[in-house]
Amino acid sequence: MRIxxxxxxxxxxxxxxxxxxNTSVILAPILAIGFVFVMKKIMPDIxxxxxAMNFSTTEFVLSxxxxxxxxxxxxxxxxxxxxxxxxKNTLRVLMTSSVNGLEYLIGTxxxxxxxxxxxxxxxxPVSGISFEEISLSSYLLITTVAxxxxxxxGYIVGIFSKNQMQASxxxxxxxxxxTSVPVLNLLQDGxxxxxxxxxxxxxxxxxxxxxxxxxxYQWNLTDTxxxxxxLLISIGIFIYAYKKNGFDS
Numbered sequence: 001m002r003i004x005x006x007x008x009x010x011x012x013x014x015x016x017x018x019x020x021x022n023t024s025v026i027l028a029p030i031l032a033i034g035f036v037f038v039m040k041k042i043m044p045d046i047x048x049x050x051x052a053m054n055f056s057t058t059e060f061v062l063s064x065x066x067x068x069x070x071x072x073x074x075x076x077x078x079x080x081x082x083x084x085x086x087x088k089n090t091l092r093v094l095m096t097s098s099v100n101g102l103e104y105l106i107g108t109x110x111x112x113x114x115x116x117x118x119x120x121x122x123x124x125p126v127s128g129i130s131f132e133e134i135s136l137s138s139y140l141l142i143t144t145v146a147x148x149x150x151x152x153x154g155y156i157v158g159i160f161s162k163n164q165m166q167a168s169x170x171x172x173x174x175x176x177x178x179t180s181v182p183v184l185n186l187l188q189d190g191x192x193x194x195x196x197x198x199x200x201x202x203x204x205x206x207x208x209x210x211x212x213x214x215x216x217y218q219w220n221l222t223d224t225x226x227x228x229x230x231l232l233i234s235i236g237i238f239i240y241a242y243k244k245n246g247f248d249s
Contacts, residue, residue, distance in 0.1 A: 003106070007099055011107025018081055019111055025080050028073030029119035036065035036126050056212055062127035063181075063208035066143060067201045069119050071178040074150025075157065075171050077112035082158030083167035101242065109151060116147040135216055142207050145227055146200045152234035159241045181205045200230040 019026055039061045120143040124131060153174065161167035178201045196202050203223045210217040 003100075003103055007103045008107045011099065011104060012110050015081070015108050016111040019077060019115065022081065022084075025073075025077050026115075028076055029069050029115055032065050032069035032073060033119060033122055033126055035068060036061050036123055039064065040126070040128050056209070058128045059208050059211055062123060062129060062211070063205045065123045065127060066120060066146075066204045066208060067179050067181060069123065070116060070143065070146050070150050070204065071201055072175050073119070074112065074116055074147050075154040075175055077115070078108070078151045078154030079157040079161065079167045079171055080154075080164055081108070082155060083161045083164045086158070086161070087163040105155075112151055113144075113147055116150075117144060120144075120147070129211065134211055138217055138219070139207070142203060142227065145231055146204055149200050149230050149234050152231075152238050156234070156238050156241050159238075159245050198226050200227055203227045 040057070043057050043061065117140070120139075124134060124139070154171070157167055157170045157174070161170060177196075178199060181196045181199060181201045181204075197206065203226050206223055207217050
């Protein structure tokens with residue numbers, strides 16, 4: 001399948017404009033940054049050495065912001081626009097033109113991915129962490145892969161949704177489960193909190209919680225397998241859904 005860079009560039013520009021004009025979608029990463037800013041201001045700074053709990057305010061607010069931005073914003077920024085285009089029949093016109101599925105996917109993937117990456121970078125200073133205190137290469141790799149997973153999940157939801165309302169209903173239980181990781185890990189040491197460590201948002205949480213540990217975050221087989229396993233599975237399900245239904249089912 002040949003890819004036209006001109007068509008990809010045109011779709012990318014159009015999708016950037018669509019995202020910016022969709023207030024309910026573009027507001028999510030802004031809210032993630034805003035929530036982290038407010039939480040950092042109102043939550044007391046707790047020294048983990050003076051408490052029985054393994055807790056750090058800075059690590060918690062960063063983990064919360066990353067999970068909120070990547071899970072909620074990521075899924076909504078791919079599922080909602082796709083469902084909206086199907087609902088308004090604009091996608092049918094586009095897909096019956098000379099644009100192929102791969103060109104459409106790349107063009108629609110780049111704008112939300114770049115927005116998520118930018119928001120993830122902004123979350124570092126907003127949470128009170130300096131860039132010197134964090135392994136930026138590991139941070140960018142983990143958050144970018146996690147963002148791609150969320151976008152793939154959003155496209156899967158969008159493919160199986162007939163309209164925006166249905167996309168929101170399908171996305172809700174998924175985002176609630178994924179965004180509960182930081183709180184559940186804080187409140188309990190086992191059970192469902194332990195199970196959620198095997199989600200890609202669990203890897204985000206583990207990374208954030210290890211920033212101030214001795215040696216910082218260390219890559220391990222479990223986190224690597226979970227992160228890239230979710231990426232491969234989400235891509236596999238997306239390919240299956242696309243082959244079965246296409247973008248405009």
